[in-house]
Structure formats: structure tokens, C-alpha cells
Amino acid sequence: DTEVTQTPKHLVMGMTNKKSLKCEQHMGHRAMYWYKQKAKKPPELMFVYSYEKLSINESVPSRFSPECPNSSLLNLHLHALQPEDSALYLCASSSSGTGVYEQYFGPGTRLTVT
Amino acid sequence: AQSVTQLDSQVPVFEEAPVELRCNYSSSVSVYLFWYVQYPNQGLQLLLKYLSGSTLVKGINGFEAEFNKSQTSFHLRKPSVHISDTAEYFCAVSEEETGFQKLVFGTGTRLLVSP
Numbered sequence: 001d002t003e004v005t006q007t008p009k010h011l012v013m014g015m016t017n018k019k020s021l022k023c024e025q026h027m028g029h030r031a032m033y034w035y036k037q038k039a040k041k042p043p044e045l046m047f048v049y050s051y052e053k054l055s056i057n058e059s060v061p062s063r064f065s066p067e068c069p070n071s072s073l074l075n076l077h078l079h080a081l082q083p084e085d086s087a088l089y090l091c092a093s094s095s096s097g098t099g100v101y102e103q104y105f106g107p108g109t110r111l112t113v114t
Numbered sequence: 115a116q117s118v119t120q121l122d123s124q125v126p127v128f129e130e131a132p133v134e135l136r137c138n139y140s141s142s143v144s145v146y147l148f149w150y151v152q153y154p155n156q157g158l159q160l161l162l163k164y165l166s167g168s169t170l171v172k173g174i175n176g177f178e179a180e181f182n183k184s185q186t187s188f189h190l191r192k193p194s195v196h197i198s199d200t201a202e203y204f205c206a207v208s209e210e211e212t213g214f215q216k217l218v219f220g221t222g223t224r225l226l227v228s229p
Contacts, residue, residue, distance in 0.1 A: 004157075031214035042204055042219035043158070050213035090157055096213040100146045100165050103217060105157035 004106035006091050012112045015081060021109045023074040023091030031096040032074040033103065034066060037088040049074060050096055081113045116140055116207040120220035127227055129197055135190040135223045137179075137205030146208035147188045148217070149179055153201045161203075164188060175199070200227045 004025045013019050023032065031050045035043035048056035049068040057066075063085075065077040074091055088108045095101040117140040127133045139147060146165050150158040162173025169181040179190045188205060205220040 006157075033214075040222075042222050043217075045216065048214050048216070055211070055214060056216065092158075094215060100208055100210055100215055102148065102160050102163055103215065105150075105159070107157045110155075 004091055004093055004104050006089075006106035006109050008109060009107070010110050010112075012114060013078065013081065014114055015083075017081075018077070018079045020078065021076040021089055021091075021111075023076075023093075023106055024072055025093040025104070025106075026072055027093065027104065028071075029093035029095055029104070030071055031094045031101075032068060033092040033094075034074070034076055035090040035092065037090055037108070039087075043090055047076075078111075081111075083113050086111055086113045116145075116209050116218050118205050118207050118218060118220035120205055120223050122223045123221065124224045124226060127195055127225065129227055129229050130194050132193050133191065133195050133199075133225065135203050135205075135225065137188045137190065137220060139186050139188060139205075139207050144210065145181075145183075146210065146215075147179075147181065148206045148208065149173065149177070149188075149190050150204045150206060150219075151175075151201050152204065152222075158204065161190070195225070195227050197227050197229065199225055201225060 007022045034046040037043045046060045047066045052068045067075040090108045091106040092103040094103045119138045148163045149161040162171045164181045172178045206217045209216040
């Protein structure tokens with residue numbers, strides 16, 4: 001199983017709402033990533049978890065709060081978002097340790113903030 | 115820091131014609147290079163990767179790429195494209211960290227295949 005799943009596929013939320021994005025993988029990967037992708041742009045790295053610990057936060061606003069409750073799950077909690085946060089949010093996972101490993105991407109959650 | 119340049123934002127081509135998508139990277143001691151494809155409304159799928167060894171790398175769907183250290187390039191090629199190859203193609207370089215990889219993407223090239 002080389003699949004990364006993301007739910008929901010689409011999400012529309014108001015600026016005062018609280019919502020969460022979920023990502024799951026069962027490949028035994030211990031590195032998980034959140035990316036944000038605006039239309040016609042490349043993915044931008046937001047967060048990296050390695051062995052369930054936050055390793056990278058690319059200066060992401062605090063209205064985005066990541067969580068890695070176990071080695072298979074990655075959540076992104078959203079609160080008080082702005083319309084400019086509307087984008088495709090991609091989750092990825094990879095093996096970790098010494099060496100270079102490919103990242104496997106999920107299909108993404110398309111978020112619209114109204 | 116590593117960086118990747120994809121000079122062509124869009125490449126139009128007719129079906130069954132050959133295509134080359136260009137990618138240049140910033141020079142570094144260790145270079146790990148990837149090509150990903152993104153079909154409309156989907157995530158990214160790995161086409162191929164260069165980690166070491168043979169400079170000609172073969173990937174899925176008939177794509178190949180050649181690592182050229184002297185020209186700091188990693189161009190993607192396909193001898194005969196199909197309509198279904200219409201997608202966004204991203205070249206990426208990996209910065210190896212401890213326990214994970216940080217991917218740095220180029221700006222992408224949209225391949226448009228017409229009949």
C-alpha cells in the first residue's frame with residue numbers, strides 16, 4: 001500500500017470557523033509533511049514531522065496548528081483563517097533515517113475560506 | 115540553499131511528438147533530483163529520481179531524464195507524448211536533513227498536448 005489519504009477532499013469554511021484536515025498513511029513512514037499550493041504555483045513546505053516530533057515550521061502563521069498523534073496520522077487544525085489561505089493543502093510522507101527517500105503525496109484538500 | 119529553475123512555464127506540443135522539459139539546479143556537493151507530475155485536481159506523483167550512479171534515469175510512463183553535472187541540468191524527455199500527458203511537471207531538489215528530506219520545487223512547466 002503506497003497510498004496517502006487525505007480528508008476531506010473539499011472544505012469551505014468561514015473566517016471564524018475551526019476545522020481540521022486529516023492525513024493518513026500505512027507505509028510505515030516516519031516523516032510526514034504539510035504543503036500549501038496556490039493555483040499555478042509549486043507546493044510550499046509548511047511543516048515537517050519526523051518520528052512524531054515537529055522538525056520544521058516554515059514560519060507558518062499560528063492560525064495553522066499541526067498535530068501528529070501517531071506515526072500514521074497527521075492533522076492540520078485551522079482557526080480564524082483568512083481568504084488568502086484558500087489553497088490546495090497537500091500531505092506527504094517518506095521513509096526517514098540516513099539516505100534520500102521519495103515523498104509520497106496525497107490527493108490534497110481544496111480549502112476555500114469565505 | 116539549493117534551488118531549481120524551470121525556464122519554460124508552458125510547453126505546447128502535438129500528440130506523438132517528442133518533448134523536453136528543462137530543469138537547472140544550483141550547484142552543490144550532493145545533488146538529489148526529482149521530477150513530479152501533477153494532473154488536474156490531484157496530488158503529485160513521482161516520475162523519476164536521480165540519487166547517484168547512471169546519469170540517464172528512466173521513469174514511469176515512458177519518461178526519462180539525464181543528469182548533467184557540468185551543465186547543472188536535469189532535463190525531462192519523452193520520445194512520443196500522449197494527450198494524457200497533459201499536466202503540470204515539477205522539478206525538485208532535495209536537501210537532506212536528519213530523518214527527512216526537504217524538497218525545493220521549481221515553478222513548474224505546464225505540458226499541453228494537442229491532437
